[in-house]
Amino acid sequence: MFLAGIITGILISLGLVFLLAPKLMFSVSESKYDFATTKALIEKATPENKWSMPHQYDLQATMKKHGFDVKAVTVYSICKPDIAVKILGADDNRHISAMMPCRIAIYEKADGKTYIARMNAGLLAKLLGNEVNAVMGDAETGSEKILEQVIKK
Template structure:
């Protein structure tokens, strides 16, 4: 093979590599929101959805303190005078998973993601939705002790939003 053909092959390879990496990054970027946050349509009305998630959480041993509930609709209406529609956040915790993670100094930064949060809201189409972080993906991204913890928490969260 001549130097000219080797250089030509190298250029073609580098162009293909750059296009492949660029294409992959573009696809990740446009899909990132749906990868990080899971949105599920609820067949129940707004209040029934809140009750359903909370009761499922308690059934499987999660803690849902009353003080961890946030009424975004009420708060935004009061503070900025805008009605964003029905929206509440349910914050809950599986205390054993959380404690096992947070006991280590290397994992204390994870407290920023705790407690786990479910957003329940009604869109202008009248339908009720539940959104939650995809903890399985977060665990994979962070690695280490987070992986097994999120592998325990994620199936529980999916049970809470199973409506049938």
């Protein structure tokens, strides 16, 4: 009976992780503005907050080149070098570079509204340890500051 209880508990826990983890891994917020205005405000706020935007991806245009028609989607890669160097400068943490730079996706849905999606860096940081936790926490705080003027509360 005891063993059955432990196994049942483990199975329920694993089931919850598989159901909830995908929703917890990303933060999605509705924008107060249309797609073009949301893009313009984020592009303006990024350097104002001393972040850089090394890459911008127009996924709608990319898909169109391959014969597919999708609603507007733009993904920004944003970076703050004084935060990034804390990960990239340490051999033990350099594998975290697979999640760098920070990404922000802006997209439209069929409801006509614009949404902003990004990785839940705070949650991931908690899973990765103390030093990485602090660095990713700083990155999350900074990127959320860039988004605060467009996110609908």
